[in-house]
């Protein structure tokens with residue numbers, strides 16, 4: 001391995017935005033001088049419907065370009081000279097209605113890994129762990145298009161977890177889910193947190209997610225307020241974090 005690669009891998013990966021302005025049709029959605037999202041961060045992104053949560057995540061994932069400002073990535077392994085070194089794919093964005101591949105649950109879980117050069121034993125370990133974590137064991141041979149909303153979300157997070165991204169953005173990961181599905185998804189998110197994955201988690205209202213977060217980004221009045229204080233959940237859904245540890249034994 002080259003020394004420069006080693007240095008890159010030791011650096012914390014991060015995406016930062018400077019003087020960001022986003023407008024649609026002359027209407028300002030938000031305007032923010034500085035934002036930094038890095039490995040180890042667990043950030044709760046709050047904002048009313050239509051305030052721009054999904055748009056911000058897509059900007060940080062390199063899927064859309066802001067009207068003004070720079071979005072810069074640091075600490076990621078350098079791309080070969082023939083590939084453009086853009087933001088795309090550095091932070092994984094999981095859509096609020098996740099797209100699944102046509103085919104079985106197993107195919108969805110294994111496809112991305114088949115593209116990576118990793119030993120078969122490690123590949124199998126990751127698949128087994130993802131299946132257990134998402135409790136998808138009974139559904140492996142089911143067609144992904146037949147899954148319920150909660151099962152789809154679990155599969156989408158497990159599929160993202162399998163490729164072990166350094167930064168992961170989950171858009172409304174527990175909205176429209178019953179308590180049991182919420183608990184499972186929160187356990188998966190907690191596992192990602194334990195793994196040191198940087199997480200940006202959106203929801204229009206405080207919820208079970210907030211108990212896991214260490215920072216708060218709030219989109220309101222066309223700007224983004226950042227704070228190290230995370231508001232408590234408004235609802236009775238106060239998550240007991242000891243329930244959230246996946247696969248740990250006392």
Ligand SMILES: Nc1ncnc2c1ncn2[C@@H]1O[C@H](COP(=O)(O)OP(=O)(O)OP(=O)(O)O)[C@@H](O)[C@H]1O
Nearest residue numbers: 024025029047048049050051052053054055056204
């Ligand atoms: N490509 C686009 N062209 C024009 N307007 C857009 C486009 N994408 C988003 N918008 C508008 O920008 C605003 C913010 O949308 P966004 O999806 O980011 O909000 P959100 O905070 O994620 O909302 P929700 O809580 O409903 O998911 C909305 O008013 C939306 O209609």
Ligand SMILES: [Mg+2]
Nearest residue numbers: 053054096171
């Ligand atoms: Mg949205």
